[in-house]
Amino acid sequence: MMDRFRLTMAQLNPVVGDFAANLDKARAAHAAGREAGADLVTLPEMFLTGYQTVDLGRKPAFVADAIERVQALARELADGPALGIGAPFLEGTDLYNAYWLLDGGEVLAVIKKQMLPNDSVFDEKRVYVPAAPQGPVSLRGWRVGIPICEDSWHPGPVETLEETGAEFLFVPNGSPYHRAKHDRRMNHMVARVVESGLPLAYLNMVGGQDDQIFDGCSFALNPHGQLAALFPSFDEAIRTLEVERTPDGARIVPAEETRLPDDTALDYRAMVESVRDYWAKTGFEKALLGLSGGIDSALTAAVAADALGPENVRCVMLPSEYTSPHSLEDAEVCAKALGCRYDYVPIDAPREAVTQTLAPLFNGTSPGIAEENIQSRLRGLLLMALSNKYGEMLLTTGNKSEVAVGYATIYGDMSGAYNPLKDLYKTRVFATSAWRNANHDPAWMRAPAGEVIPQRIIDKPPSAELRPDQKDEDSLPPYDVLDGILEMLIEGERSVEDCVAAGYDRDIAAKVEHLLYIAEYKRFQSAPGTRLTTRAFWLDRRYPIVNRWRSAGNQ
Numbered sequence: 001m002m003d004r005f006r007l008t009m010a011q012l013n014p015v016v017g018d019f020a021a022n023l024d025k026a027r028a029a030h031a032a033g034r035e036a037g038a039d040l041v042t043l044p045e046m047f048l049t050g051y052q053t054v055d056l057g058r059k060p061a062f063v064a065d066a067i068e069r070v071q072a073l074a075r076e077l078a079d080g081p082a083l084g085i086g087a088p089f090l091e092g093t094d095l096y097n098a099y100w101l102l103d104g105g106e107v108l109a110v111i112k113k114q115m116l117p118n119d120s121v122f123d124e125k126r127v128y129v130p131a132a133p134q135g136p137v138s139l140r141g142w143r144v145g146i147p148i149c150e151d152s153w154h155p156g157p158v159e160t161l162e163e164t165g166a167e168f169l170f171v172p173n174g175s176p177y178h179r180a181k182h183d184r185r186m187n188h189m190v191a192r193v194v195e196s197g198l199p200l201a202y203l204n205m206v207g208g209q210d211d212q213i214f215d216g217c218s219f220a221l222n223p224h225g226q227l228a229a230l231f232p233s234f235d236e237a238i239r240t241l242e243v244e245r246t247p248d249g250a251r252i253v254p255a256e257e258t259r260l261p262d263d264t265a266l267d268y269r270a271m272v273e274s275v276r277d278y279w280a281k282t283g284f285e286k287a288l289l290g291l292s293g294g295i296d297s298a299l300t301a302a303v304a305a306d307a308l309g310p311e312n313v314r315c316v317m318l319p320s321e322y323t324s325p326h327s328l329e330d331a332e333v334c335a336k337a338l339g340c341r342y343d344y345v346p347i348d349a350p351r352e353a354v355t356q357t358l359a360p361l362f363n364g365t366s367p368g369i370a371e372e373n374i375q376s377r378l379r380g381l382l383l384m385a386l387s388n389k390y391g392e393m394l395l396t397t398g399n400k401s402e403v404a405v406g407y408a409t410i411y412g413d414m415s416g417a418y419n420p421l422k423d424l425y426k427t428r429v430f431a432t433s434a435w436r437n438a439n440h441d442p443a444w445m446r447a448p449a450g451e452v453i454p455q456r457i458i459d460k461p462p463s464a465e466l467r468p469d470q471k472d473e474d475s476l477p478p479y480d481v482l483d484g485i486l487e488m489l490i491e492g493e494r495s496v497e498d499c500v501a502a503g504y505d506r507d508i509a510a511k512v513e514h515l516l517y518i519a520e521y522k523r524f525q526s527a528p529g530t531r532l533t534t535r536a537f538w539l540d541r542r543y544p545i546v547n548r549w550r551s552a553g554n555q
């Protein structure tokens with residue numbers, strides 16, 4: 001019996017529905033594992049199909065195609081290490097989220113997921129059937145316990161594996177990023193190794209899928225919770241771990257550890273990678289955005305230039321009569337510092353044409369929001385014309401504070417394909433911009449280092465510049481107050497009364513709650529964006545559009 005087991009873990013980036021490309025990555029990982037003398041090469045949860053497939057994963061032809069391909073892969077990989085790959089499994093009409101072990105030209109085992117996550121961004125109970133408890137798999141003289149992702153977040157499945165003789169645990173995951181997620185995973189996994197006394201290797205995927213971004217950060221733990229390996233965040237990596245038998249049981253030989261960046265750095269990277277993958281995986285190379293001289297569009301431009309390369313990002317200033325000279329200067333300096341193309345497209349003439357066209361209908365009314373929003377909608381129209389002409393996908397720029405209270409124009413500045421700032425509160429937009437000016441990693445940032453967001457943009461009071469001397473604070477509470485209340489209402493699901501108890505003004509908190517609820521229709525029609533928190537708009541927080549309930553009582 002061998003006293004050493006070599007486990008190659010492939011932290012890779014699949015594409016949902018691209019079986020051929022995912023299989024090519026699986027073959028390359030298998031070859032790398034063979035080179036490293038591996039006994040088992042592992043890929044993440046549902047790697048063959050990509051993750052999450054949502055309702056696509058329920059389509060019979062999709063399931064049949066995936067199963068045929070994994071069976072063909074088993075026949076193809078007759079030599080070398082065993083291969084573990086996540087793919088669906090069908091038993092009669094019961095569909096499982098499964099992990100296939102292929103060895104010696106055959107399917108050695110199919111492990112089925114028991115605990116189906118059904119909260120936050122997950123709806124797995126809609127798609128899969130939960131499996132019964134299972135024991136470990138015998139592979140190359142070792143007893144390997146394989147709980148699939150959520151299975152390892154609960155004590156039961158690992159307890160069964162330990163009681164039925166597992167020597168170590170390998171956990172394949174599709175675990176999407178949110179702030180502080182690594183600590184959360186670590187807490188669950190440390191609990192499992194302490195309870196079971198077994199070492200554990202945790203493999204996550206990387207890459208963006210719509211709103212979700214998988215951050216990798218795979219790791220290994222020994223029984224008392226000592227870290228034995230930590231893979232990089234967000235980068236693909238294939239590394240081999242050694243498990244050895246000792247008088248005290250199996251242990252993972254300590255291997256390379258990568259330093260984990262701080263929250264601001266991880267959030268920024270999450271936004272960059274989700275833009276990069278959204279573009280690449282939908283077949284686009286180029287992007288454009290309206291660059292106003294304000295901080296939201298400046299940070300969005302930096303994210304896009306880092307993700308796609310500055311040569312692929314067009315920044316367009318579309319001034320109106322209310323655009324200040326410093327906005328014009330700041331936008332140009334920002335675009336130049338990022339190395340992006342800068343276009344100048346005044347909207348006065350089309351605005352005048354629209355005003356004249358509407359004059360007979362608007363006759364006798366006073367100018368207000370309708371007239372102001374025409375500027376925003378003309379910008380959307382002109383930016384989408386450029387998008388159609390040059391195949392550049394439009395970025396939209398609203399931060400989480402604005403998206404929460406509906407401080408944006410529907411079919412205007414809300415036009416766009418993807419919004420990297422959608423889950424980033426305005427107070428964090430300032431901090432993240434300052435962070436980007438002070439930090440640069442050429443390994444994944446394609447725009448230059450240095451002050452790419454002019455300090456004046458960070459320092460000045462935010463303004464939509466839709467009327468003379470407009471400031472965001474004319475309509476909204478100061479952003480530190482607004483964000484504090486929003487975090488309580490959204491992340492904390494607290495009431496106006498709770499906000500008052502925390503020191504906020506009752507009228508302001510009630511107004512913010514009202515704005516949050518009446519803006520649901522805008523969010524329903526808004527672009528997807530990078531998920532950074534556990535309460536991102538769309539899947540984490542699903543509210544009705546028509547809703548008259550207010551926590552402080554209905555008016």
Ligand SMILES: Nc1ncnc2c1ncn2[C@@H]1O[C@H](COP(=O)(O)OP(=O)(O)OC[C@H]2O[C@@H]([n+]3cccc(C(=O)O)c3)[C@H](O)[C@@H]2O)[C@@H](O)[C@H]1O
Nearest residue numbers: 369373376377406407408409410411412413464466475521
């Ligand atoms: N429940 C509902 N379901 C479906 N649609 C609903 C609706 N309630 C209103 N609506 C529709 O929505 C319209 C009102 O929404 P909308 O047209 O967006 O207009 P509105 O929200 O009134 O105005 C946009 C606000 O965003 C601010 N802002 C901030 C930052 C940047 C920008 C910018 O544009 O650059 C704008 C701007 O100063 C203003 O306060 C109504 O006229 C109605 O058609």
Ligand SMILES: Nc1ncnc2c1ncn2[C@@H]1O[C@H](COP(=O)(O)OP(=O)(O)OP(=O)(O)O)[C@@H](O)[C@H]1O
Nearest residue numbers: 290291292294295296297317318397413462463464
């Ligand atoms: N003059 C402009 N030229 C180009 N785009 C504009 C202009 N004004 C507004 N926009 C677009 O509309 C978006 C919404 O404007 P908004 O004022 O909310 O954001 P911002 O100007 O980037 O930041 P801030 O709110 O801090 O001023 C901008 O991010 C930008 O994409």
Ligand SMILES: NC(=O)CC[C@H](N)C(=O)O
Nearest residue numbers: 117149150153174175176
């Ligand atoms: N794919 C899963 O089972 C993921 C659920 C798990 N709780 C996570 O987010 O890591």
